[in-house]
Amino acid sequence: MRWNWQQPDWPDFTYKPSDLRGQEDRFLKGAGVVIGTMAHLEPQDREQLTITMIAQEAVDSSAIEGEILDRASVQSSIARHLGIKADARRANAAEAGAAELMADLYRTYAEPLSDAMLGHWHAMLMNGRRDLRKIGSYRTHADPMQIVSGAIHAPKVHFEAPPSQRVPDEMARLIVWFNATGPAGSTPAGALLRAGLVHLWFESIHPFEDGNGRLGRALAEKALAQSLDAPAITALAETIQRHRKAYYEQLQRASRSNEVDAWLAWFADIALAAQERSREHVTFLIAKTRLLDRVRGKINDRQEKALLRMFAEGPDGFKGGLSAANYRTITDTLSATATRDLAELVSLGVLRKEGELRYTRYHLLVGG
Numbered sequence: 001m002r003w004n005w006q007q008p009d010w011p012d013f014t015y016k017p018s019d020l021r022g023q024e025d026r027f028l029k030g031a032g033v034v035i036g037t038m039a040h041l042e043p044q045d046r047e048q049l050t051i052t053m054i055a056q057e058a059v060d061s062s063a064i065e066g067e068i069l070d071r072a073s074v075q076s077s078i079a080r081h082l083g084i085k086a087d088a089r090r091a092n093a094a095e096a097g098a099a100e101l102m103a104d105l106y107r108t109y110a111e112p113l114s115d116a117m118l119g120h121w122h123a124m125l126m127n128g129r130r131d132l133r134k135i136g137s138y139r140t141h142a143d144p145m146q147i148v149s150g151a152i153h154a155p156k157v158h159f160e161a162p163p164s165q166r167v168p169d170e171m172a173r174l175i176v177w178f179n180a181t182g183p184a185g186s187t188p189a190g191a192l193l194r195a196g197l198v199h200l201w202f203e204s205i206h207p208f209e210d211g212n213g214r215l216g217r218a219l220a221e222k223a224l225a226q227s228l229d230a231p232a233i234t235a236l237a238e239t240i241q242r243h244r245k246a247y248y249e250q251l252q253r254a255s256r257s258n259e260v261d262a263w264l265a266w267f268a269d270i271a272l273a274a275q276e277r278s279r280e281h282v283t284f285l286i287a288k289t290r291l292l293d294r295v296r297g298k299i300n301d302r303q304e305k306a307l308l309r310m311f312a313e314g315p316d317g318f319k320g321g322l323s324a325a326n327y328r329t330i331t332d333t334l335s336a337t338a339t340r341d342l343a344e345l346v347s348l349g350v351l352r353k354e355g356e357l358r359y360t361r362y363h364l365l366v367g368g
Contacts, residue, residue: 004204004258005162011173011201014259017193023268024190030275031228037282042289049285051079053233053278054106056314057221058098061214061237064244067094074099082106093128098214100124105218109225113178115171118207121218125211138167138207145206158248159255161206170205174198178219182226191227195220196267200254224271235277239270284315287366295348302331303341307350310364321354321361 004010038046055075062069072089077099079086091099101124111117115138123136134140141164148155162170178198181189189197199220206212217237225231240247246266254263288311292304299307309330310322318326327338342362345351351362 002256003160004255005170007258009258011170011204012258013197013201015193015197015261015264017190019261020190020193020264020268023265023272024192026272027192027268027275028228030272030279034233034275034279034282035228035230037279037286040286041282045285045289047084049281050106050231050233051075051082051084053235053281054078054102055099057235057237058102060235060241061217062094062098064217064237064241064247065213069095069098078103097124097127100127101214101218105222105225106231109222109231110229112182113175113219113222115168115175118171118215121215122208122211125214129210132209134209138171139164139209141209147206158252159206161204167205167207171207174201174205177201178223182223183229191224192268192271193264194227195223195271196264197260198223199267200251200260200263203251204255220267220271233278234271234274235281236271236274239274239277243270280315284366291350291364291366295350298348299345299350300341302333302337303345306330306341307345307364317364321363322351323361327362 038049041049052075055071055078058074058078059069059071070091073091073095076086076089077091077096081100081103101121104121104124108117119136119138126132126135129135139145145161145164146155146157147159148157150156178194180186181194199216202216202219203212208215217240221234221236224234224236247270250263250266254260292307306322306327310317324335324338324342327333327342328335331338331341333341342351342353346353346362349365352365354361354363
């Protein structure tokens with residue numbers, strides 16, 4: 001009995017809800033802070049932040065699986081799905097599918113989970129794929145569903161999921177549990193406990209031929225949103241991507257036993273870090289608005305273009321800071337003009353200068 005689903009107590013996961021009490025309390029309090037902070041945004045800014053963060057989640061969730069999507073294309077596609085004016089940028093099949101899934105998750109977070117919903121999500125996510133036998137329905141193949149790495153002639157098996165014939169019954173049990181443990185269900189559970197457990201449980205079943213990781217993280221987002229009774233804007237995938245190696249290690253450890261306290265504690269910490277990341281995004285946007293208001297009429301078009309490009313990088317800004325060469329590329333201007341523009345932005349308190357000569361770098365001053 002190598003895997004959790006082969007244990008006699010499957011799927012009766014054992015855990016101590018009391019161990020998560022402190023984290024659950026911090027999550028709910030943090031949610032209030034994020035929601036309260038967002039209330040200070042203008043409707044247009046709130047709308048733009050929502051699109052940006054949903055797109056970032058789609059991009060990062062795919063990146064965890066090694067698939068690279070264009071953030072701008074995903075962002076435009078999400079905006080269109082949400083009925084918001086967007087540019088005419090074309091998205092490829094994978095980008096369009098990921099965007100459609102995240103937009104649907106945002107719109108339908110409160111709806112009960114069902115086989116049909118999961119099938120619909122899978123069809124969106126697998127948009128354009130021609131290499132799968134089943135799209136929009138659970139796997140039916142007879143060969144084992146395994147997560148492997150290494151050479152083809154000597155693969156390392158990290159996990160093997162239940163046989164395909166068991167998937168419908170396994171998923172029926174998970175779906176009943178998920179709906180019963182929601183805020184309006186018969187046995188409501190804590191936000192972090194429910195999100196962490198549904199993700200692990202879904203990954204353990206691995207019900208689809210492909211896309212299980214991304215769908216499992218979408219389920220965790222749905223659980224968090226339902227617990228807050230609001231469309232979740234939680235940077236969960238973004239945070240997991242930053243801890244990708246530990247994420248896979250924790251999932252692998254949790255797949256060998258149905259005692260899941262260690263997994264839930266780790267996941268709760270990740271969810272709290274994701275929530276803090278979300279708060280950083282909101283406060284960054286507020287600071288951006290204040291800064292641009294302060295310098296309106298004092299900067300030229302080149303400077304504004306460069307600042308907007310820097311803001312587009314989010315709270316972390318340009319890796320290593322903005323160089324004069326970056327500025328020239330962004331604004332298509334001469335070296336002397338770039339030097340003068342950057343010096344003016346420093347004197348206005350918009351940028352902070354670090355280093356000298358060719359090592360000079362500039363960072364946004366957006367605090368307060």
